[in-house]
Structure formats: C-alpha cells, structure tokens
Amino acid sequence: MRLFLHQLRAEQLQFWRSREAAIFIFVFPMLLFLLLGSVYSGTISGHPAREVLLAGMLGYGAANTAFAGLGISLVIRREGGLLKRIRSTPLPAATYLGAVLVSTLLVFALQAVLLLVLGRLLYGTHVPDRLGSLALVLLFGAAAFAGLGLAVASLIRSAEGSSAAVNVILLPMAFLSGSFGPTRRYPEVLRAIGDALPLRYFIKLVNGVYLDDRAPWHYGTAAGVLAAWGVAGLVVAARRFSWEPRSA
Amino acid sequence: MSAAAISVTDLRKSYGDFQALRGIGFDIREGEVFGLLGPNGAGKTTTVEILEGYRRRDTGSIEVLGFDPQRFEIGFRERIGVVLQQSQLLPNLTVAETHRIFAGYYEQPRDIDEVIQLVGLAEKRDARVRTLSGGQKRRLDLGLALVGDPDLVFLDEPTTGFDPAARRIAWDMIRSLRSLGKTVLLTTHYLDEAQELCDRVAVLREGLIVRIGTPAELRGTSLETEIRYRKDGQDVVVRTLEPTRVLSELTAEALAAGRELEGLEVRRPTLEDVYLELVAGE
Ligand SMILES: Nc1ncnc2c1ncn2[C@@H]1O[C@H](COP(=O)(O)OP(=O)(O)OP(=O)(O)O)[C@@H](O)[C@H]1O
Ligand SMILES: [Mg+2]
Numbered sequence: 392m393r394l395f396l397h398q399l400r401a402e403q404l405q406f407w408r409s410r411e412a413a414i415f416i417f418v419f420p421m422l423l424f425l426l427l428g429s430v431y432s433g434t435i436s437g438h439p440a441r442e443v444l445l446a447g448m449l450g451y452g453a454a455n456t457a458f459a460g461l462g463i464s465l466v467i468r469r470e471g472g473l474l475k476r477i478r479s480t481p482l483p484a485a486t487y488l489g490a491v492l493v494s495t496l497l498v499f500a501l502q503a504v505l506l507l508v509l510g511r512l513l514y515g516t517h518v519p520d521r522l523g524s525l526a527l528v529l530l531f532g533a534a535a536f537a538g539l540g541l542a543v544a545s546l547i548r549s550a551e552g553s554s555a556a557v558n559v560i561l562l563p564m565a566f567l568s569g570s571f572g573p574t575r576r577y578p579e580v581l582r583a584i585g586d587a588l589p590l591r592y593f594i595k596l597v598n599g600v601y602l603d604d605r606a607p608w609h610y611g612t613a614a615g616v617l618a619a620w621g622v623a624g625l626v627v628a629a630r631r632f633s634w635e636p637r638s639a
Numbered sequence: 640m641s642a643a644a645i646s647v648t649d650l651r652k653s654y655g656d657f658q659a660l661r662g663i664g665f666d667i668r669e670g671e672v673f674g675l676l677g678p679n680g681a682g683k684t685t686t687v688e689i690l691e692g693y694r695r696r697d698t699g700s701i702e703v704l705g706f707d708p709q710r711f712e713i714g715f716r717e718r719i720g721v722v723l724q725q726s727q728l729l730p731n732l733t734v735a736e737t738h739r740i741f742a743g744y745y746e747q748p749r750d751i752d753e754v755i756q757l758v759g760l761a762e763k764r765d766a767r768v769r770t771l772s773g774g775q776k777r778r779l780d781l782g783l784a785l786v787g788d789p790d791l792v793f794l795d796e797p798t799t800g801f802d803p804a805a806r807r808i809a810w811d812m813i814r815s816l817r818s819l820g821k822t823v824l825l826t827t828h829y830l831d832e833a834q835e836l837c838d839r840v841a842v843l844r845e846g847l848i849v850r851i852g853t854p855a856e857l858r859g860t861s862l863e864t865e866i867r868y869r870k871d872g873q874d875v876v877v878r879t880l881e882p883t884r885v886l887s888e889l890t891a892e893a894l895a896a897g898r899e900l901e902g903l904e905v906r907r908p909t910l911e912d913v914y915l916e917l918v919a920g921e
Contacts, residue, residue, distance in 0.1 A: 397743040404740075408731035472726030479691055479721040480744040480787065481713045635693070 394486050402494035416460040417502055420452040424506060427571060428514050435573050438602045441514040443573065446601050449503055449529060450594040451570035456499040457533040459557045461491070461540035462547070470550035474634040484634075492537055499533045500526075524607050525600050531614070532593040535621030539589065541628035549638040564588050589620035643702070644669045644791055644822040645690060650699035652685055659685045661846040662699070667839075672813065672823040674833040677843030678918050683826040684724055686843070687795050690824065691721055704791055717746060720784035722777075724795040730769035734760050734779060737768060738786055745787035757815070758782040759808045773800045781809065785816075792816060794825040798832060810835055830911035840910075842917050849917050854910050863908060869901040 406412050424444065431440040468474050477487055510516035519525045543560070547553045565571060567581055568590035574582055585591050592613040599610045607614065645667040652660040660682045667673040675683045688694045690701065692708035692715065701708065706715040729737050738755060742748035755764055758778040763771060768779060777800055784792055798809045806829075813836050816823055827833055833840050834854045841851040850857055864882040866889070868875055879885045882905065893900050 394744070397740075401740040401743075404732060404736065405729060410731075471728070472723055473728050475693065476721065476723060476726050476728065476783075478711075479693070479716060479719065480741065481716040481746070482744040483713065 394482060395490055398482065398487060398490035399494055399497075402490050403497070406494065406498060412460060412464065416456050417498060420448055420455055420502060421505060421509060423451070423571075424448040424509065425513070428510075431572065436575075439516065441510065442516045442602055443598070444571075445506060445510045445514075445516050446597045447568075447570040447572070447594055448506055449597050449601075450532070450568065450590050451565045452502050452506060453499055453529065453533045453593060454536050454561055454565060454570075454590050456502060457495050457536035458540040458543065459561045460498075461495045461537055462543040462557050463553050465491075465541070465544035466547050466553040467550045469544070469633060470636045470638060472636055475636065478634050492534075495537055495540075496530060496533050500530070503529050519601050520604050521600055521606070525597070528596045528600050528607050532596065532617060535589060535593070535617045535624075538621035538624030538628070540624070541632065542624035545628045545631035545633065564590050567591070569594055589617050592616045592620075642669050643667065644671070645673075645701070645703050645824065647686075647690070647701045648699055650686070650689065650701060651697045652682075652689060652694070653697055659846050660689075663841075663843070663846070663848050664699075665841055665848065665851060667822060667824060669822055670817065670820045671838045672817050672825070672836050674837035674840040675824070675826040675843060676828075676830070676833055676840055676914060677826075681843040681918075682846045683843055684795055687793055687824065687826060691719065691793050692716075717787065718790045720787060720789035720792040722780045722784045722792075722794045722797050726780060727776075728768060728779070728783070731767060733765050733767055734771070734782075735764045737779065738782060741783045742786045747788055748786055749788045751786060754782045754786050757785065757812055759805065774802060774805050777801065778805065778809070781812070789821065791822045791824070794823065796826055796828065798827065798829065806832070830909065830914055834910045842914060844918050857913050858908060858910055865904075865906050865908065867902065867904040867906075874902075 406416075427444055427448075428441050431444055433440050435443045465474075478484065507516070507518070511518060543557060544553075547556055567574065567577070567585035568588050569585070570590065574585055577585070595613040596607060596610050596617070599605050599613075600607055643666045645665075647666070648664045649662050650660055650664065651658070651662050663682075663686065665673075675686060677683050685694065689696050690703055690708055692711045695709055704715065704718055706712060708715060729740070732740070734755060735751060738751040742751050752761075752764075755761055758781050760775065760778055760782065763775060768776065771779065777797065781794070781797055784794070794813075797813075798806050801809060810832070813823060813825070825836070837854060839851065839853050840857065841848045842857075843849070863878045863880055866877045866879065866882065866885060868889070877885055877889075886905065889900060
C-alpha cells in the first residue's frame with residue numbers, strides 16, 4: 392500500500408508536469424465542450440442539446456484520457472526504457488500498473504467533475520440526480536477504455552507514431568459514437584460502424600443515467616458490450632504487452 | 640578470497656539462428672570491480688542483461704547474489720542497481736524528484752542528496768531532467784542505480800558521453816563503491832577506464848571470452864617493448880623482445896655520431912594495444 396501510494400503520487404506529478412498531457416488530455420475536452428456548446432442550442436430528442444453534448448463529452452473525455460492518454464504515455468515510457476528500468480527495481484509490476492491505472496482514473500474523475508460544473512455554470516445543464524450511479528458508470532467506462540489503452544500501447548511499435556496512430560482511432564470513434572453531436576442523420580453505414588464501437592455504448596449508459604435519470608442496470612446490454620471491449624483489450628495486452636523497447 | 644557474487648558457467652544465448660553467446664564462464668568475487676570489454680556486438684549487453692534478469696539464457700548456469708536472476712525475485716531486485724546502456728527516464732521531473740521516486744521503491748534507500756552529490760549533480764538538483772546534457776543524464780542514471788544502496792551494481796557503458804572531468808568523477812565514484820565493499824560489473828569501450836578501475840577484465844569477442852585476468856596480467860601477455868624516437872625528422876618505432884640490447888645499440892650509435900635521440904620513449908604495450916591485438920583475431 393505504501394508503495395502504491397508512493398507510485399500514485401509519482402504518476403500524478405508526472406501527469407501534471409507534462410504540459411502536453413495536461414493540455415491535450417485534460418483541457419482539450421473542456422475546450423471542445425465550450426466550443427460545441429456555443430454552437431448547439433435547443434433540444435435534441437427531447438433533451439436540452441447542451442446536456443446531450445455534455446454526455447457525449449464525458450464519453451469523449453473517458454476515451455481521450457484512459458484510452459489515448461494512457462496508451463500514448465505507455466508507449467513513450469516503454470520506448471524510452473523507463474518501463475524496463477522500473478522492472479529492475481523492487482517495485483512490483485502489478486503495483487506499478489495499478490498506480491498508473493488509478494492515476495488515469497483520477498485525472499478523468501476530475502475532468503468529469505469540471506465538465507459538469509462548466510455545463511452547470513455556462514450552459515445551465517442540470518446536476519445529475521443519480522450522482523452515485525453516474526460516478527459508477529463513468530469509472531466503469533474509463534476502466535474499459537484503460538483496458539483498450541493497454542492494448543493499443545502493446546500493439547504500437549514506436550513512440551514517434553504513437554500519438555498519430557491513437558488519434559486516428561480516437562477521433563473517428565468519437566465522431567461515430569456521437570460524442571460531438573447526435574448521429575441520427577449519419578448515413579446508415581456510419582451508424583452501423585458506430586454501433587460496434589465501445590464509446591457508443593458508453594455514451595448510451597451515460598445518457599441513460601444522466602439524461603433519462605434511470606438506474607444503470609436498465610442498460611445491461613450496453614454495459615455488457617463495453618465490458619467485453621475492455622476485457623478484449625486486457626487479453627490483447629496480456630499477450631502482447633512488453634516492458635522492453637520495441638524499436639531499439 | 641571472498642565468496643562469488645556472480646558465477647557463470649557455460650552460458651549460451653542465441654537470437655534466432657544467431658549465437659550471441661557461445662559458452663562463456665567467469666566468477667566475480669564479492670567486492671570486485673569486473674570489466675567486460677569487447678567490440679560492438681561482442682555480447683556484453685547480452686551478458687549483463689541476462690545477469691540482471693531481463694533476458695533468458697538458453698543454457699548454462701548462473702548465480703547472482705545467490706539468486707537465479709531469471710526468476711526476477713523482489714529480494715534480488717532490492718540488492719542490485721542497474722544502469723542500462725540507454726534510457727530516457729522522466730523528462731518533466733527534476734533530478735531530485737526522480738531520485739526521490741526511485742528511492743521510494745527500496746526498503747533502505749540512501750539519502751538522495753548524498754547520492755546527487757556523489758554523482759556530481761548537486762547544482763542540477765532542481766533542474767528538469769529534459770534540460771540536462773547527455774552526460775548529465777547518464778550521471779542521473781548512475782545516481783538512480785545507487786539510490787537503493789545495492790550490493791551489486793551493473794553498469795553498461797556508464798561513462799559513454801562523459802567529458803574527461805566527468806569521467807574522473809565517475810571513476811572516483813566507482814572506486815568509492817569498491818571501498819564500500821560493493822561488487823561492480825561494468826562494460827566499457829575505454830581501455831584506460833578498465834585499467835584504472837577494474838580488478839579484473841574479460842575480453843569478449845563474438846560471444847566468447849578470449850582473455851580474462853587483471854589488467855596487468857593482460858598487458859603482460861604481450862612481451863614486446865616499444866621504443867620510439869625521431870631521426871632526421873622521422874618517427875621511428877621499434878618493437879622488440881630485447882629492449883636492453885636494442886636500446887644499448889641505439890644509444891651507442893647516437894653517442895658515437897654525437898647525436899641526440901630526440902623524443903626517446905620506451906614503453907610497455909598498454910592494455911589498449913593488447914586489446915586491439917586480441918579482438919583483431921588470431
Ligand atoms: N534482441 C535481440 N535480437 C536479435 N539480436 C540481438 C538482440 N540483442 C542483441 N542481438 C545481437 O547480439 C549480438 C550481441 O549484442 P550485444 O548488445 O550483447 O553487444 P554488445 O557487446 O553490448 O555491443 P555494444 O558494444 O555495441 O553495446 C549483436 O550481434 C546483436 O546484433
Ligand atoms: Mg552493449
């Protein structure tokens with residue numbers, strides 16, 4: 392436990408010290424929310440448009456932080472030899488990865504709170520009634536994306552291309568899943584693709600709990616698909632994860 | 640003679656079809672500073688990383704501090720310090736923060752300011768790692784290897800990229816490790832470094848040890864003496880097994896002619912001369 396907290400502190404220090412991480416991972420979804428929020432108004436499917444957007448941004452934030460941010464930083468650490476170097480210290484691998492994961496979830500939790508506060512203050516979005524359920528759903532989704540982040544880090548071979556590669560996955564996924572606005576008017580094909588993506592189901596869960604104010608267990612299928620994606624990510628990571636640089 | 644910190648017998652390792660280590664064996668005593676020399680690709684890093692536990696051996700037996708490194712036990716990791724041939728650690732943190740983080744991984748770490756002082760980074764204590772020069776980053780690596788107060792330190796080319804003054808500092812530091820009774824296994828391409836620091840060295844070539852012994856023993860294996868002087872503006876070099884006779888003849892000749900043997904130098908081959916002979920092949 393002492394080691395875990397020590398590493399968690401170290402992870403937080405590293406995250407907030409890195410300007411790129413702090414801006415692209417932490418600030419960017421909020422900027423996007425402010426921007427899109429000033430464009431959308433009125434209602435979408437009976438909900439205030441900005442609340443729909445807020446739910447989408449919570450989804451995008453989770454994927455951006457836990458999938459993209461975690462994935463890229465693990466590749467950079469691996470290729471720079473940090474993971475390898477850490478391995479020769481007495482810090483157990485599980486403690487290290489656990490701290491990296493929890494640190495990522497913490498960052499996202501803070502981001503989610505700020506998104507909700509921003510929405511409330513600037514766009515009058517309502518405070519979720521089911522705060523506990525929403526927190527649970529958000530953590531669950533972020534954990535699933537972290538599983539996928541581990542997988543993508545295991546598959547990418549070099550640090551140089553890692554950011555581009557991850558964003559080539561993230562941005563279309565966010566677009567197709569409805570992070571940036573409703574997908575109702577998208578062509579059939581695009582919606583079909585969207586329907587296979589984890590972010591789509593995550594946003595469904597968030598919508599259900601936040602917009603429709605229903606308990607999360609009404610969305611068993613969505614939760615199941617999301618969990619399946621997370622587990623698939625873990626399986627890939629378990630088979631392909633490497634502590635040593637790939638492109639040495 | 641004290642116990643062996645490392646013992647290696649008939650160690651072999653292939654990468655695919657390529658045999659990187661073709662059966663090497665050596666012992667390193669506790670408290671010894673042992674150097675691995677050899678040209679690029681000889682197998683030094685492979686050997687060191689097998690002993691650190693990073694890579695698996697194909698065959699052969701090894702024991703490091705009584706552990707089998709391949710099992711990577713925490714008790715083993717408590718007692719070793721590692722400088723990898725290359726690493727890029729936490730660019731956005733400071734020297735002190737990085738040391739503090741690594742110190743936290745060990746049961747009984749050393750005082751971090753002491754370590755930072757020891758590796759000569761006191762002035763850079765609060766500088767971000769990304770702003771350090773190449774040699775300073777290497778010193779950081781060295782500091783992080785020492786912060787856990789290890790019994791055995793692996794240094795893969797620890798002074799590559801150091802300026803001459805930094806190299807002297809590193810040497811002093813490695814000597815101070817020895818005086819603390821630590822065992823050190825280092826690889827280097829600098830023969831003067833091996834000569835200055837190592838109690839014993841092994842020369843690797845193409846995955847085999849071609850010579851092992853103290854630096855003095857290695858130099859002793861070549862018996863020729865080199866005599867240099869200048870004659871009519873030309874450098875003359877004579878290599879001989881009979882330096883006394885040759886010198887006497889030369890000086891007699893010069894005396895008779897009333898000349899001076901300009902720039903006269905008599906020297907035994909350096910470790911570098913012997914090394915170059917060894918790795919050049921038979
Ligand atoms: N992971 C690997 N896969 C395939 N071949 C490898 C691998 N690691 C090392 N080799 C090969 O094994 C040989 C020994 O490499 P090693 O890194 O041990 O050499 P070295 O003595 O440390 O060289 P240098 O002085 O350049 O650091 C080289 O020919 C190298 O190409
Ligand atoms: Mg090497």
